[in-house]
Amino acid sequence: MGCVQVPKVPSEVESTFASPTLGQVGKATIDACMVCHSTREMQRGPVLDGLPEWYLTEQLRNFKSGHRGKNPSNRSEALMGAAMAKVETEAQLSALARHFAERKPQSYIRVVRGNIDIGRAHYATRCASCHGAKGEGKPEIKSPPVNVQEDWFLLDQLRKYANGQRSVHPGDAGGLVMKAALAGLTPGDFQNMTAYIARDLTVTPPLQKAGSPKK
Ligand code: HEC
Ligand code: HEC
Incomplete structure (x- = not known):
């Protein structure tokens, strides 16, 4: 230190x-x-x-x-x-x-579509151990929450870990852990998991487009 x-x-x-x-x-x-x-x-x-x-x-x-x-x-x-x-x-x-x-997490308009049930199943078996059942993160193992960020960014980062645009530096220990966690998952899986996170785990309610009805 x-x-x-x-x-x-x-x-x-x-x-x-x-x-x-x-x-x-x-x-x-x-x-x-x-x-x-x-x-x-x-x-x-x-x-x-x-x-x-x-x-x-x-x-x-x-x-x-x-x-x-x-x-x-x-x-x-x-x-x-x-x-x-x-x-x-x-x-x-x-x-x-x-x-x-x-600062307080911000509401955002959900833009990622996917199969929520498949996403939930993958999240439970592949992500929850590190990011928590509610996406709250686990600081003790340096896993960030995934329940505050906008969905487009989550999806974008999953793609970047998988295609070698993030966590390419050998000194980036956390990034390399995360990259390994995606082994065997497909871009479709990324979308399904993100859609699930955005709908069921994200702490802020969705920001509705102007004029669209409240759920
Ligand atoms: C072995 C523990 C582990 C598992 C399993 C894991 N992650 Fe991660 N995740 C991490 C760590 C550590 C980081 C921080 C990496 C970094 O510093 O780049 C991270 C970062 C992320 C980020 C980037 C967040 C941001 O704000 O930049 C996303 C998105 C994410 N994980 C989603 C997932 C999803 C979805 C799964 C399930 C497929 C998953 N993670 C599985 C440990 C894990
Ligand atoms: C010119 C635009 C730009 C400016 C100015 C900028 N950022 Fe960023 N920042 C980005 C982009 C784009 C990303 C996402 C990078 C990616 O996709 O990998 C990012 C990512 C981040 C992240 C990582 C988020 C995560 O969850 O992984 C942090 C933290 C951050 N910025 C903090 C800051 C701070 C603090 C400042 C001011 C000192 C700042 N940024 C200024 C464009 C910018």
Whole structure:
């Protein structure tokens, strides 16, 4: 682990140093993240709100160290890798993780279709041991929750683990565990499992399209 160095405080940060929510990162840095991590139309990355602090920290460290984000065939990861240049210190990284973890998970419009029954069966035998029966995750084995993210992102990440766009770095231990967990499953299985997670495990109710009836 080693000891944590006390970072230099850049001027942008000083002004918000006392803010309980922003901690040691300035609003400008958060705004830069939100260009890609909000639900706005121009969004290219997943919504991060409500992911656990430990997992956000872990992934930000992966991007910072190049365990993620250095694979030229994964262009969305590369965007993120580039964005991490703005995060200079471990204290800023931690403050960002805390900021997003403190926010409430967001409702989203479900877009992934699949066979829920088949998805449920696969989830129970292939995923629940690590991600929990409710998709709540298991921090003790570094398995993140899968019940807060948007369905398109879950599906996208399953495809990327399977086709070698995520978890390609030999130092990415968690990613390699996850990649192995998908052995023998097909793209159709990924869709079925994601549809099941989105309908039955996700903690937020679906965001209805304008005008569509409430269930
Ligand atoms: C230019 C767009 C862009 C910016 C700016 C950006 N990100 Fe990302 N981020 C992405 C994309 C795209 C992904 C998904 C990568 C993939 O598909 O593998 C991502 C993934 C992530 C993940 C991993 C999520 C997961 O569940 O695997 C975290 C954490 C994250 N970003 C945090 C941040 C933070 C904090 C900032 C601000 C310092 C930031 N991002 C700025 C585009 C961006
Ligand atoms: C042996 C434990 C294990 C099993 C089994 C497992 N996972 Fe994972 N999963 C992990 C770990 C660890 C991570 C974090 C990997 C990383 O750091 O890239 C992860 C990450 C993920 C992610 C990415 C989440 C994000 O926010 O980026 C998704 C989606 C996922 N798993 C879905 C599944 C599904 C669906 C199954 C069942 C087929 C499954 N996992 C089986 C351990 C497991």
